[in-house]
Amino acid sequence: MKDRVKYNSVTEADVRFLRELVMPDGKVFSRAEIHEDFSHDEMGALHHFPDVLVEAASGGQVAAVLKYADSRRIPVTPRGQGTGLVGAAVALHGGIMLSTVRMNRILELDEENLTLTVEPGVLLMEISKYVEDRDLFYPPDPGEKSASIGGNISTNAGGMRAVKYGVTRDYVRGLEVALASGEIIEVGGKVVKNSSGYSLKDLIVGSEGTLGFVTKAILKLLPLPKKVISLLVPFDDLATAIETVPVIIKSKYIPTAIEYMEKPVIMCAEQYLGKKFPDHSSDAYLLLTFDGNSREEVEAVYEKVAEVCLRAGARDVFISDTDERQVSIWSARGAFLEAIKASTTEMEECDVVVPRNSVAEFVKYTKEVERMVGARLSGFGHAGDGNLHVYVLRDELDQETYLKKLAEAFSLLYARAAELGGQVSGEHGIGFAKKEFLAESLGPVPVALMRSIKAVFDPNGILNPGKVC
């Protein structure tokens, strides 16, 4: 729909005007000055340069840029660290790329309300260091720590700890948002409860910059758990490993994280990192984490879960209770994406989420798809929350064959996910890459509602056009 909107090109006069708008602390780069990095994100296949890159220094500047762009019908693509995987931060229609890189201040820690107020350009790793140094905890834990919090909010990022703690949306108490009209609104706040009209806050979270531009966020914090212990649990095969997960959930002892991993991916990570993984005895593993306020509290839970695993066919249970051992396992886990990437020429990712008790079935199906399509698939995932990352690898295939096999594999995978009651994206968002799959998965009525909501917030379609719906 929106793709048919006619946008104006950026003129030299526009660039001059934008420069004035963000004086003196913001910055503007004209087309020739824009680095190649800004023509893509971590989705391999999509490349397009913006006409101008604006680094705004404040919410006021963001609002002024949006107002100007709206009046001139120039598209605006929001940009954090460009670590997204679905092309959401690519300026498909050119125009203005509006970066949060200069809006990177932690504004306030409020220990009485347990909130942290930040600008959108603050990095996830900066937030976790800042709060953990003060014995506080921001639970969302996506693999990509160099992502910006603005990007995390825009995709409703998930991460490892969703099993116990939930996702980014659960930790956003309030937002300041600049609208396409140039108006700035506040949604939510420091309050813990809120039943005051429609939850615009929850609508903005996960909307990938298509409804408004997040200029400030109030995050909810928790006390930092004092003790964290991981278990590495080897199984004979992947099916047995994954089928154990719903049994753990049913046991009512809930870990913080439950990840699954297979030997080929582990070996890939060993090679990539140049570091040995602590165990090589098995083809498949579950990696579980437990947290709590004392060793006794954590032990009481993990001992029950260890019993569940052994009864379900685990070969052994390795306990990692020193920082060093945990780091060695989790650094391997953290390197999976980059390691798989390094093992092939090109790849695309499927980020489905299915009910937890359908993970085993879905993973089994990926092996069938691998055979049916005749391309290498690799993957790993958050078994505990049903969110799987499956990669279709190009390897030595020629471009045309690869794209054909890729399309075939994706359509099989998404169809099966839908049959199992799943959704197209668990945590990476829709962006450009998943748009058609989203439309297919949701059906026409919800998509029509989403498009109409988009038109309410952004009648001229300037905010991140060509994305989501």
Added chain:
Amino acid sequence: MKDRVKYNSVTEADVRFLRELVMPDGKVFSRAEIHEDFSHDEMGALHHFPDVLVEAASGGQVAAVLKYADSRRIPVTPRGQGTGLVGAAVALHGGIMLSTVRMNRILELDEENLTLTVEPGVLLMEISKYVEDRDLFYPPDPGEKSASIGGNISTNAGGMRAVKYGVTRDYVRGLEVALASGEIIEVGGKVVKNSSGYSLKDLIVGSEGTLGFVTKAILKLLPLPKKVISLLVPFDDLATAIETVPVIIKSKYIPTAIEYMEKPVIMCAEQYLGKKFPDHSSDAYLLLTFDGNSREEVEAVYEKVAEVCLRAGARDVFISDTDERQVSIWSARGAFLEAIKASTTEMEECDVVVPRNSVAEFVKYTKEVERMVGARLSGFGHAGDGNLHVYVLRDELDQETYLKKLAEAFSLLYARAAELGGQVSGEHGIGFAKKEFLAESLGPVPVALMRSIKAVFDPNGILNPGKVC
């Protein structure tokens, strides 16, 4: 805006048609057959009869009624148990009242995904009994246990345990919703993570039946904590009690619930229940609850909090670790609303929420308002989540004086809440009662967005007209 829409009246032909639509298991009551109870909810001042009361027996029947009403431009007011406090379930414009009373089945417990699927008419107390009998836990805990889950979802109900566990929205994984068009959509699902387009689920939760009619809900469950202990903590005065709350939060030992109560309200509850409260030594109390999986785990936390309270000026700390003692305290707490109601002729409630560290200041201000306005105010509240219930009591005032003082008190209270970064409603919703206060508190831009969203879902304005925005 919507109030100016012209609706058609319900004819005898409409009633006949509706009877056929809900055959054989639904039920239709014509005007003369409708009990007075259905002309109001628990908000005292608002009365209006619907023209026809329809008790639908399925989501399909709900959708068929909506489609018919939409085509005939007849307003539809959703109705659960009528326990709401803001007039949301009152048929302001007559028309159809669509009750969920026959849609009261628990449809599925899925222990592998920890979800419970229910129809909207299931009562909160039925849900808690059902899941707790199976060692599972649905954390939202509003005082009114005879409310329906549909009503709780529509108001994003909060309750006592929000300090630790959050509110209803946090426990709704998926919804089936009938739209004004008669189409049925599913939003969310059994999945734990979801970044698949705009979160229509979160938009529907808390929308008080103005965007769609919830016909089924998938709720998230947790394992039932094995040990619950309450502390009753007497203080010399209310200010000292409430000022202790942010100190507790800052200590990083987070209780499940933190309530505050004053002697006059406690005495009121004693009289109402005919039962003695376990302590009378003080003018003000904090009531705290802690839960966990073992006595040791719970003890470790409450001992720290008890120390914090004593250092902050508490006179003593009474531990209630038997069911019997906890019931005696919590039954008093549970009776506050009804007890205050029984102590006066008429009352209206203010359900503001403020940041936790502003509760003391707000409560102090209510005492000033009492003096300034010259009417009796009474209240209690969820000190731990900043949500306060303040009642303006009519007592022996004549109607006109009461309404004048009421308006004066409300406008002072809401203005101060807004100054403190608060919101109009913490958990009871906006309904009819708080509409103008919401508009004032949010300002024109968010309200305009909400109205446009309403028009997207319900272009003919038949869904619960005159409510929210």
